[in-house]
Amino acid sequence: MSSLAKILHNAGFRVSGSDAAKSAYTNMLEARGITVFYGQRAKNITDDIDCAVFTSAVHEDNPEYVALKEKKIPFLTRAQLMGQIMKNYETPIAVSGTHGKTTTTSMIGEILLKAGLDPTISVGGILKTINGNARVGNSGYFLAEADEYTNSFLNFFPKIGIILNIEEDHPDFFKDISDIRHSFRKFAELIPQDGCLIINNSIPQRAELTEGLSCRVVTFGPDQDSDYYPLDITYDDMGHPSFTLRCKGRDDRRLSLKVCGEHNVMNAIAAVALADLISVDESLTSDALASFRGTDRRFEYKGTVDGITVIDDFAHHPTEIEATLKSALKYPHNRIWCVFQPHTFTRTKALLKETAQALTLADNVVLTDIYPSREPISLGAELGISSEILCGEIRALGKDCRYFSTFLLENCIKGDLLITMGAGDVHKIGENLLGI
Numbered sequence: 552m553s554s555l556a557k558i559l560h561n562a563g564f565r566v567s568g569s570d571a572a573k574s575a576y577t578n579m580l581e582a583r584g585i586t587v588f589y590g591q592r593a594k595n596i597t598d599d600i601d602c603a604v605f606t607s608a609v610h611e612d613n614p615e616y617v618a619l620k621e622k623k624i625p626f627l628t629r630a631q632l633m634g635q636i637m638k639n640y641e642t643p644i645a646v647s648g649t650h651g652k653t654t655t656t657s658m659i660g661e662i663l664l665k666a667g668l669d670p671t672i673s674v675g676g677i678l679k680t681i682n683g684n685a686r687v688g689n690s691g692y693f694l695a696e697a698d699e700y701t702n703s704f705l706n707f708f709p710k711i712g713i714i715l716n717i718e719e720d721h722p723d724f725f726k727d728i729s730d731i732r733h734s735f736r737k738f739a740e741l742i743p744q745d746g747c748l749i750i751n752n753s754i755p756q757r758a759e760l761t762e763g764l765s766c767r768v769v770t771f772g773p774d775q776d777s778d779y780y781p782l783d784i785t786y787d788d789m790g791h792p793s794f795t796l797r798c799k800g801r802d803d804r805r806l807s808l809k810v811c812g813e814h815n816v817m818n819a820i821a822a823v824a825l826a827d828l829i830s831v832d833e834s835l836t837s838d839a840l841a842s843f844r845g846t847d848r849r850f851e852y853k854g855t856v857d858g859i860t861v862i863d864d865f866a867h868h869p870t871e872i873e874a875t876l877k878s879a880l881k882y883p884h885n886r887i888w889c890v891f892q893p894h895t896f897t898r899t900k901a902l903l904k905e906t907a908q909a910l911t912l913a914d915n916v917v918l919t920d921i922y923p924s925r926e927p928i929s930l931g932a933e934l935g936i937s938s939e940i941l942c943g944e945i946r947a948l949g950k951d952c953r954y955f956s957t958f959l960l961e962n963c964i965k966g967d968l969l970i971t972m973g974a975g976d977v978h979k980i981g982e983n984l985l986g987i
Contacts, residue, residue, distance in 0.1 A: 552606060552629055553580055554673040554685030558636065560585055561687040569595050569615065579683055593618040600624050604632045607701040608925045630703035633673070633695060637708045640671070641691030644825065645707050647738055648715025648751075649731075650871050651818045652696040654810070655715060657846045658822040658839075660686075660694055665839035666831045670694050676846035676865075697738065699731065700724060704738050710746040711828065712739060713821055717754050720868055722901040723926065735760060742766040749824045751817065752777040769828065771820045779820050784813065790881030792816050796823060806837055810845045812878035848978065850878055854985040858965030860884070861981040867894035867974040869905035875972065876912035885966030889913035890980055892973030893921040893938055900936040907944035913970070915962070916952040918942050922975030 552568065553576040560566045560583055567586035570577050577587045588595045596603070596618035603619050603626040610616070619626050627635070637643040646656045653675040660678055663670040670692035674684050697704035697712070700721050717735050719728045736759070739748050744765040750757065752772035761768045771779040781794040782803075793807040794816055808819055819840055826836040845851065848865040855861065860883075866875040872891070879887050891910060893899040899906065899921055910916045918938040921931060931937055938954060945952040963969055971981040 552604070553577070554683075555604065555629065555632055555636070556580055556585055557583065557683070557685040558671065558673065558687055567595075575677070576684070591615050596622060596624065598622065602626060604629055607703065628703070628706070630698075630701075630706040633703075634706040634708055637693055637695070640693035642711065642829070643693045643695070643707070643709050644711045644713075645695055645697035645704065645709035645738075646713045646715070646821075647697035647699060647704055647735065648713070649699070649718040649720050650868065650874070651715045651814065652698070653846055653865075654815065654849055655713065655818040655821050656694060656696050658819060658843055659825055661843045662822060662826045662831060662836050662839040663692060663694065665835050665842075666826075668692050668829075668831075674846070676848060678846050679844065699734055699738070702734050702737075705734065705741070707738075707741060709742055711825065712742045712746070712748050713825065714739065714748065714750045714754070714760070715818065715821060716751050716870075717760075718868070718870055719901075720898070723895065723897040732756075732760065739764055739766075747828055749821055749828070751821070769824050771817070771824050773817070779824050781816055781820060784816060786881050788883065790878055796820060798824075798827070801827070801833075804833060804837065807841050809841065809843060811850050811882060812874055814874040814878075850875060853978075853981050854987065856985050858967075859963050859984075860968050861985055862968065862970045863978045863981055864970060864972045865974055866972050867892075867898070869902055869909040872906065872909040872972065873912060875970070876909070879968060879970060880912070882968060884968035885964075886914040886968070887912075888915045888917065888963055888967055888969045890917045890919065890969065890971045890977060892919040892971075892975045892977035893941060894974045895924050895926050896921055896930045896934050896936050897926065899941060900934045903936070903941060903944055907941060907948060910945055910952075911948050911950040913950075916945055916950060918952065918954055919973075919977055919980075922973060922977070924975065 556566050569588040569591045581587055593614045596615050606629045646652050656674045657678045660672045669688040669690040671688040672686040673695040675696050701724055725731045742748050747767040749769045752770035770777045779798045784792055784794040786792050790811040791809050796804050796806055851863045853861040853863050864875045866872045920938055942952045942954055971977045
């Protein structure tokens with residue numbers, strides 16, 4: 552929402568909004584002269600508002616939503632507004648997938664900027680190059696993440712679409728994996744005949760998603776059945792990968808990244824496929840990826856205290872947890888401590904065993920309470936799910952696990968790697984240790 556507020560404000564609209572509490576995002580908005588109300592109240596909805604925009608986290612009993620209805624003020628969802636903005640650009644690019652959207656969008660943003668293409672960017676994290684989550688450009692390129700939750704991305708109008716991966720997630724909205732795949736197929740069908748879909752070839756039954764599409768289809772993946780695939784992946788002492796990229800009809804090229812993990816090799820290849828599609832010089836693409844240092848909360852180095860290295864990561868799905876901890880195994884460490892904050896009761900319940908298994912890659916696991924996000928606190932009891940239950944599952948797999956307590960501070964020692972992990976406010980634990 553904050554990135555859209557910046558884009559509209561820059562275009563000359565008078566913008567205001569509300570949030571529960573101050574944050575880095577609200578501070579950036581207020582610095583631009585955008586009014587931010589703290590606390591969502593009916594009085595924030597004034598008669599001079601022409602249109603209101605809200606996210607899927609806003610329910611019908613929200614006092615501002617109720618006031619909008621009473622005053623008969625027109626309103627849009629965030630996704631609908633994003634779609635309307637896309638219509639104003641010649642080349643809208645939408646990056647979708649269960650995992651990796653923010654990182655891949657940021658990589659593409661770095662490439663477009665390095666190539667001097669002056670893009671407008673809306674990304675779900677803080678991209679250091681633009682010092683924020685949004686950039687307003689003056690070209691026909693518009694780059695945005697495309698989130699599948701509540702089918703938001705079906706409101707978009709992409710000319711180029713990327714599907715990074717498809718896995719079961721958001722059990723509070725989607726019925727099952729078939730339901731999710733159906734939505735991604737609908738997303739692919741949004742791309743016009745003169746557009747292109749870039750898709751991970753390793754997605755199971757990938758052909759179901761692409762057969763009969765009118766647009767061009769480009770594939771990437773881990774093996775030679777794809778249009779783009781890596782060879783000879785190696786890692787430096789900090790866990791940063793280098794690899795040879797092979798693409799049909801092009802010379803091999805060697806690429807080096809400054810972000811950790813094999814999953815980022817796939818993210819980078821998707822970004823390269825996009826760059827090639829729009830004819831960015833290969834050397835500029837390589838330079839952009841080599842200089843990319845990641846976004847906030849994606850294996851982000853936070854600092855060192857008493858010899859303990861603190862890393863923060865947004866991972867909250869089992870596949871993301873596994874990818875992050877595999878990255879950590881290649882990073883300098885004595886022991887790996889993972890302080891994990893489960894995200895939503897429904898996801899924790901649906902993916903309980905998979906989450907427990909993924910967390911066993913850490914040497915020691917410490918759990919916080921489940922972060923409810925958009926869900927009511929009472930839902931945990933209704934579903935019979937809690938962090939204590941997840942803790943029991945992890946212990947049953949033979950891995951030491953503790954429910955959060957002073958245990959962490961008493962046992963973390965010099966040389967250890969402490970990873971705070973989750974999509975909620977778990978990052979504050981590491982920040983408190985570092986005194987930042």
